Amino acid sequence: MNPDLDRLQPYPFQKLAALFGSVTPDPTYRAISLHIGEPKHETPQFIRDALSANLTGLSNYPTTTGSDSLRNSMTSWLQERYNLPPLDPKSQVLPVNGSREALFAFAQAVVDRKRVNPVVVCPNPFYQIYEGAALLAGATPYFLNTLPGDNFGLNPDQLPKQVWERAQLIYVCSPGNPTGRVLGLKEWKELFDLADQYNLVIAADECYSEIYFDTPPMGALQAAKELGRSDFRNLVSFFSLSKRSNVPGMRSGFVAGDARILEKFTLYRTYHGCAMNPAVQAASIAAWQDEAHVAENRRMYAEKFLQVSGILNPVLPVTLPDAGFYLWLRVPVPDKVFAQGLHQDYNVAVLPGSFLARDSNGTNPGEYHVRIALVAELGETIEAAHRIAEFTRKLT
Numbered sequence: 001m002n003p004d005l006d007r008l009q010p011y012p013f014q015k016l017a018a019l020f021g022s023v024t025p026d027p028t029y030r031a032i033s034l035h036i037g038e039p040k041h042e043t044p045q046f047i048r049d050a051l052s053a054n055l056t057g058l059s060n061y062p063t064t065t066g067s068d069s070l071r072n073s074m075t076s077w078l079q080e081r082y083n084l085p086p087l088d089p090k091s092q093v094l095p096v097n098g099s100r101e102a103l104f105a106f107a108q109a110v111v112d113r114k115r116v117n118p119v120v121v122c123p124n125p126f127y128q129i130y131e132g133a134a135l136l137a138g139a140t141p142y143f144l145n146t147l148p149g150d151n152f153g154l155n156p157d158q159l160p161k162q163v164w165e166r167a168q169l170i171y172v173c174s175p176g177n178p179t180g181r182v183l184g185l186k187e188w189k190e191l192f193d194l195a196d197q198y199n200l201v202i203a204a205d206e207c208y209s210e211i212y213f214d215t216p217p218m219g220a221l222q223a224a225k226e227l228g229r230s231d232f233r234n235l236v237s238f239f240s241l242s243k244r245s246n247v248p249g250m251r252s253g254f255v256a257g258d259a260r261i262l263e264k265f266t267l268y269r270t271y272h273g274c275a276m277n278p279a280v281q282a283a284s285i286a287a288w289q290d291e292a293h294v295a296e297n298r299r300m301y302a303e304k305f306l307q308v309s310g311i312l313n314p315v316l317p318v319t320l321p322d323a324g325f326y327l328w329l330r331v332p333v334p335d336k337v338f339a340q341g342l343h344q345d346y347n348v349a350v351l352p353g354s355f356l357a358r359d360s361n362g363t364n365p366g367e368y369h370v371r372i373a374l375v376a377e378l379g380e381t382i383e384a385a386h387r388i389a390e391f392t393r394k395l396t
Helices: 003-007 012-020 045-052 055-059 068-082 099-110 129-136 161-166 185-198 220-226 241-245 259-272 278-288 292-312 335-346 378-395
Strands: 093-096 119-124 140-145 167-173 201-205 235-240 253-257 326-330 369-373
Touching: 003 129, 012 335, 045 278, 055 278, 068 093, 068 220, 068 253, 068 278, 093 099, 093 259, 099 129, 099 167, 099 201, 099 235, 099 253, 099 259, 119 129, 119 161, 129 140, 161 167, 161 185, 167 185, 185 201, 185 220, 201 220, 220 235, 220 253, 235 241, 235 259, 241 278, 241 292, 253 259, 292 326, 292 378, 335 369, 335 378
Parallel strands: 119 140, 119 167, 167 201, 201 235
Antiparallel strands: 093 253, 235 253, 326 369
């Protein structure tokens, strides 16, 4: 077996199951799960209709690059959303089966194992796929702590030059998971300068890009264009319909950026055998071409943030994220103690922040934080917020 499999850590939700395994939740409360970022809003009917109307496509093998219509819809959405110049749908866009699958596969295609001690850089806290992808590509993950004192920004100075010289890939998440932080133009410029200096590839995870309050978050491709990098050199962005259109089970997204890198990634994926289902392609085209359902999705999340922040603020000061659907809250006791006690006393599941982070530079930046995913319907989310507030009052 691949010995690197032994380097993988249990997934955060496995750790949570173990943490909860030693307690029994109060049965007088119905269970409410806010620990996983799985959208619970209804999938739009027109997407379901497009999926079911194209089941005849199941009789054909799909191509790795998908249909022309699919890539054209993705390209058109990108150009409109980020005010980009015309893109080449054949060389600068590639469909993928959800951003998770692509983020993992990307490291396998990018990392050059022949180079001595390859490094992949990740934010910390982070989406655990980044770490697993790095390890199974034969690289060592190094972490940049995103801390409240830095407004959860990336600080490249945390890593010495010797590490950057070995770095081949950096994962960036904007809007961030779990902090909801959106990178600005200055920060993107710093990342592009790093990529140029050390010849490393930027993987920009933007799966939360369409869940925001008022101002659409700046994207990596948009920043590149504004900085005169219209070839998107050393940059590939990852997009998904899961959060945007409430179709996590459809597994549909795409990557876009540097045509040179995407040519090699396409080759990898051809052998990997992960072409998108033709019926899913048809439903994806319908989803990328409609914005009304996305606006309604944002409205529902904004209402939940408004209600929950009002309930929690008296006991747990809430800072709203720039975007996304998570609250990243500092709690008054160790995060695992908080999550376990809340589950036991009030049957609400939230995720300890330390499960999303690693010890780096002498600290685990997730400690004393919990991540709350506001994914349930409004009434259930409000009920959970009241329980969290009551539990916190008991602690303090």
